[in-house]
Amino acid sequence: MIIEVEGLRRTFRVSEKAGRFRRSHREVVAVQDVSFTVPEGETLGYVGPNGAGKSTTIKMLTGILVPTAGRVRVCGLDPSRQRKKLARRLGVVFGQRTQLWWDLPLLDSFELLRDIYRVGQTQYRERLDECTELLGLAEFLSTPVRQLSLGQRMRGEITAALLHDPRLLVLDEPTIGLDLESKARLRSFLAELNRTKGTTLLLTTHDLDDIEQLCRRLMVIDHGRVLADGELAGLRGSVAAERTLTVDLQEPADLSGIPGVTAIKADGPRVHLEFLPSEVSAAQLITAVAARAEIRDLAVGEASIEEVIRRLYDLRPAPQA
Amino acid sequence: MRAGFRRYSAYRQAALAGVITNSVFGLIRAATLATLFTGATRSSEYTPQQMSTYVWLGQGLLSVVLLWGGWDFAERIRTGHVAVDLYRPWDLQAALLAEEIGRAGYALALRFLPPMIIGLALSEMYLPRDPLIWLLFLISALLSVVISFSLRFMINLAAFWLLDIRGPASMYALVSNLLTGLVLPIWMFPGWAQTAIWATPFPYLLQAPIDVFVEHGSPWRLLGAQLLVTAIVLGAGRLMLRRAEHRLVVQGG
Numbered sequence: 295m296i297i298e299v300e301g302l303r304r305t306f307r308v309s310e311k312a313g314r315f316r317r318s319h320r321e322v323v324a325v326q327d328v329s330f331t332v333p334e335g336e337t338l339g340y341v342g343p344n345g346a347g348k349s350t351t352i353k354m355l356t357g358i359l360v361p362t363a364g365r366v367r368v369c370g371l372d373p374s375r376q377r378k379k380l381a382r383r384l385g386v387v388f389g390q391r392t393q394l395w396w397d398l399p400l401l402d403s404f405e406l407l408r409d410i411y412r413v414g415q416t417q418y419r420e421r422l423d424e425c426t427e428l429l430g431l432a433e434f435l436s437t438p439v440r441q442l443s444l445g446q447r448m449r450g451e452i453t454a455a456l457l458h459d460p461r462l463l464v465l466d467e468p469t470i471g472l473d474l475e476s477k478a479r480l481r482s483f484l485a486e487l488n489r490t491k492g493t494t495l496l497l498t499t500h501d502l503d504d505i506e507q508l509c510r511r512l513m514v515i516d517h518g519r520v521l522a523d524g525e526l527a528g529l530r531g532s533v534a535a536e537r538t539l540t541v542d543l544q545e546p547a548d549l550s551g552i553p554g555v556t557a558i559k560a561d562g563p564r565v566h567l568e569f570l571p572s573e574v575s576a577a578q579l580i581t582a583v584a585a586r587a588e589i590r591d592l593a594v595g596e597a598s599i600e601e602v603i604r605r606l607y608d609l610r611p612a613p614q615a
Numbered sequence: 616m617r618a619g620f621r622r623y624s625a626y627r628q629a630a631l632a633g634v635i636t637n638s639v640f641g642l643i644r645a646a647t648l649a650t651l652f653t654g655a656t657r658s659s660e661y662t663p664q665q666m667s668t669y670v671w672l673g674q675g676l677l678s679v680v681l682l683w684g685g686w687d688f689a690e691r692i693r694t695g696h697v698a699v700d701l702y703r704p705w706d707l708q709a710a711l712l713a714e715e716i717g718r719a720g721y722a723l724a725l726r727f728l729p730p731m732i733i734g735l736a737l738s739e740m741y742l743p744r745d746p747l748i749w750l751l752f753l754i755s756a757l758l759s760v761v762i763s764f765s766l767r768f769m770i771n772l773a774a775f776w777l778l779d780i781r782g783p784a785s786m787y788a789l790v791s792n793l794l795t796g797l798v799l800p801i802w803m804f805p806g807w808a809q810t811a812i813w814a815t816p817f818p819y820l821l822q823a824p825i826d827v828f829v830e831h832g833s834p835w836r837l838l839g840a841q842l843l844v845t846a847i848v849l850g851a852g853r854l855m856l857r858r859a860e861h862r863l864v865v866q867g868g
Contacts, residue, residue, distance in 0.1 A: 356698075378703075382704045392696075398621055
């Protein structure tokens with residue numbers, strides 16, 4: 295296991311004005327009782343609304359925040375105690391921060407990082423050449439970072455995080471603010487990295503396309519608790535999200551009353567039927583429809599990932615603050 | 616160090632503007648002190664040549680030692696960018712010090728030499744004859760850079776607790792103007808004040824390297840005291856960093 299987290303908890307003390315001179319302290323729980331493990335080579339998406347505890351978890355995983363309680367092991371190390379050692383095995387990309395030197399050409403940042411991480415000259419060359427080619431860095435390697443576009447900078451950030459060949463790459467909102475093309479490019483690069491080198495990816499995001507295209511596994515957190523953890527397909531089933539059967543009928547027909555169907559929307563000869571997979575399978579439903587009317591064409595749609603996650607949030611009533 | 620030098624050399628116009636303001640300010644101070652001199656009845660501890668060197672050396676060292684500014688790190692703490700600094704496999708204090716020495720090296724070439732040349736051209740300056748003194752001066756100036764860094768490092772670190780360090784920073788600027796010997800040489804203060812001032816780290820930022828250069832007092836004693844101060848402030852900064860890391864609240868998402 296590259297990440298082992300057990301009973302992780304983090305609280306913050308927030309002081310508030312209470313009266314003219316008194317200040318009262320309030321405990322705010324950012325993360326409570328989070329447990330999960332990540333095997334080597336996994337691609338894990340970590341999602342949740344703002345303030346759900348994602349970044350707090352990431353900070354504890356990278357060792358820059360000390361947990362209030364619980365056990366964390368990353369790459370076999372205790373992050374907060376062995377932060378420097380861990381840093382050599384870990385790559386971190388913060389979408390809203392930069393680890394590049396703002397005033398210097400991109401290449402200078404890479405060379406400084408090579409010194410900081412003590413990467414051998416040949417390995418450094420190899421990885422830089424690889425990233426330069428795959429991410430198309432050549433045209434702006436000598437441009438000062440402050441003059442790069444966000445898309446170019448993010449490509450630089452990813453390269454910077456990979457120069458020391460980490461086994462685990464943690465990405466905190468890596469695609470935030472990027473245009474569609476830049477997002478697609480980044481995703482395919484990361485997918486490739488995972489496939490060819492087996493680099494474990496852990497990413498937080500608000501862009502669910504990132505999850506859909508990159509992550510085999512999804513973990514949903516809200517109010518500091520893990521709501522769901524599993525493969526996307528499994529989660530879809532577990533929240534019993536409706537699927538949709540769309541049929542084009544030869545002639546209009548009455549399709550009401552089929553068990554398991556929760557809603558019907560007719561659009562001329564095209565009819566959309568929403569159904570619960572737990573009550574009726576797609577095959578059974580098609581058979582039932584075919585018994586009533588002649589089907590010209592059909593399509594079965596999945597619940598969107600947004601729908602799945604929204605339902606996961608709904609499952610759990612918000613605790614009183 | 617390389618990064619420090621390169622980062623600051625990226626802004627040439629700012630450097631030029633800095634040199635000009637610095638030199639003009641130096642001329643004003645030289646004139647003020649000259650009048651003070653001719654009017655003064657008390658016996659002076661500096662010869663006029665030493666006084667001239669004191670002024671121009673002070674002007675030059677000002678931006679090498681960095682008496683004003685240098686609060687970038689507090690800003691990184693406030694905005695949460697410090698997270699990036701903290702997950703690197705380096706000694707943060709040492710890394711920032713290395714960058715600072717790089718910056719000082721750049722300042723030595725671009726901010727120190729011009730006022731010195733102007734000073735030499737416009738006035739008669741005291742220059743030590745013994746090459747050893749020049750070497751000791753360089754060591755003393757380096758220690759000043761380290762002390763200055765260490766003091767500011769601690770004030771910067773205060774951002775972990777205070778978030779906004781404008782208060783302590785402006786206090787520091789105010790105090791350092793007076794106590795480093797920038798405005799007036801420390802020996803011009805009354806005797807009791809001199810003792811008190813030399814017990815603070817401030818005169819070791821400017822007065823000490825200047826006195827080493829103009830050979831005012833024993834250079835060895837000055838250097839020894841500077842070394843002691845360096846060790847104390849570096850150690851204190853290290854302790855404070857450890858405390859900060861432990862109670863760490865990295866700001867922002």
